[in-house]
Amino acid sequence: MQHQYDLSRHNSFAFPAICPAFYQPHSLSELDAILEELTSPFYILGAGSNTLFTEAKTTTILQPAFKGISVNEDGDSVLVSAQCGENWHALVSFCVDNQYYGIENLALIPGSVGAAPVQNIGAYGTELADVIEYVLWYEFESKSIKKLNRSACQFAYRDSIFKNQLAGKGLIVEVTIRLAKQWQANLTYRGLDELPGDVTAKDVFDKVIAIRRAKLPDPEILPNAGSFFKNPVVEKHTFEALKKRYPNIPAYPQENNKVKLAAGWLIEQSGLKGFRYGEVGVAETQALVLVNYASKHGQDIIHLAQYVQKQVLAKFEIFLQAEVRLLSSKGLIELTQPRQA
Missing domain, CATH: 3.90.78.10 (UDP-N-acetylenolpyruvoylglucosamine reductase, C-terminal domain)
Structure with missing residues (x-):
């Protein structure tokens, strides 16, 4: 834990802001220990790419940094599980490189894996909700892990249960997505519809990156x-x-x-x-x-x-x-x- 911590490097707007205490657990045991000593209200921060610090001071910050990616074969699909502290774009790149298909349209979206379901990130005709199998949710009150399937996450456009009923009551520690082994392009969105029908996932991945870099x-x-x-x-x-x-x-x-x-x-x-x-x-x-x-x-x-x-x-x-x-x-x-x- 660090006191009076400068958050300038933890928000993509690059605004200076000071939090009274900054916690960055790397494991469930560290998270348990932190919650034992936390008495003041706190905010769960991902990579800071979707947060604006509106004042020079913030509430206490908890930024989980769990890392790791695992893959399990399941018939014609694969289940890819990523810890909450992993970088989202790095996960997309990993899946494209390994020929796991379904999230190539979500390339270059900034932020952490753990924050992705909260916002139900989406771009170029694909939403995370399209591929979510389940998330592992750490409930603060019981200090236990709960498994929430896609339906339980109550996904909607840029919305989920994590922004509503479960807001502030826990955090996502792991996300599992189901991806296809058989490639099928999603070229319905403007900008991708100019690509030929026989493109590869890497082609779509590269095109999305090029479009985003040109526009954003x-x-x-x-x-x-x-x-x-x-x-x-x-x-x-x-x-x-x-x-x-x-x-x-x-x-x-x-x-x-x-x-x-x-x-x-x-x-x-x-x-x-x-x-x-x-x-x-x-x-x-x-x-x-x-x-x-x-x-x-x-x-x-x-x-x-x-x-x-x-x-x-x-x-x-x-x-x-x-x-x-x-x-x-x-x-x-x-x-x-x-x-x-």
Whole structure:
């Protein structure tokens, strides 16, 4: 445990923030010992690629660093189990190299394996929920491991039980995914549909990386947390009304007569692509990304995000929800829709 720990290296926005205590267990026994002595509220941090520190001080931080990957054959598929502290992109690369198919479209998504189910990460027509077999969940109250299958995880778009009923009640220590041995490409998403039908998984993997690098600024060069807002999901009649006004609006049909819209397109159409707000701004290459040019204050991103929300709401009557988790000194906060006058 480290006191008054600087978290600058533990968030991809690169904001300086101090936590009163920083714990990084590498095993269940270490985790048990830490929980015995912890008395104050704490926040479970993955790689910090989806967290914004909104203040100069945070709550106590617990960052599990369990490592290890194992593979078990199961007929026509394989079960790949990865510990929570493993890097997500490294896991994708491992699977592609070993010809385990199903997550190549999720290449280059930053973050840890343990954080991936919480957010139900997704990109280019694939979601983690598509391949999850189960997760091992450490429950704080009983200090025991529980096995939660895909159904129990209650996955939805950028959502899961870990963000709702189980929030703050435990942490994911291991993720097991079921991948195919037989290759079948998923090229339905824009950008991948130009690839030939006989591509390999490595081809798709490389293409996804190329697209992401072209669109998304490198956090090591221009600090950011990737997509700041969720793509809004609206009722079909809302989409149809918007399409009459904006015939070229991108849209993706969903279940239950709903349609997913592209938040980046909405922001760009609001005239905000490349917009500067003091020492932060909207990325020039992808309007869905908010970037930190030189600010030392997480509140600057909050103010920018609220401005973006206000402009999009005024133009489209759609409120964008933050995808990035917002951590204050008192815990998680949310950007809520302003009340109508």
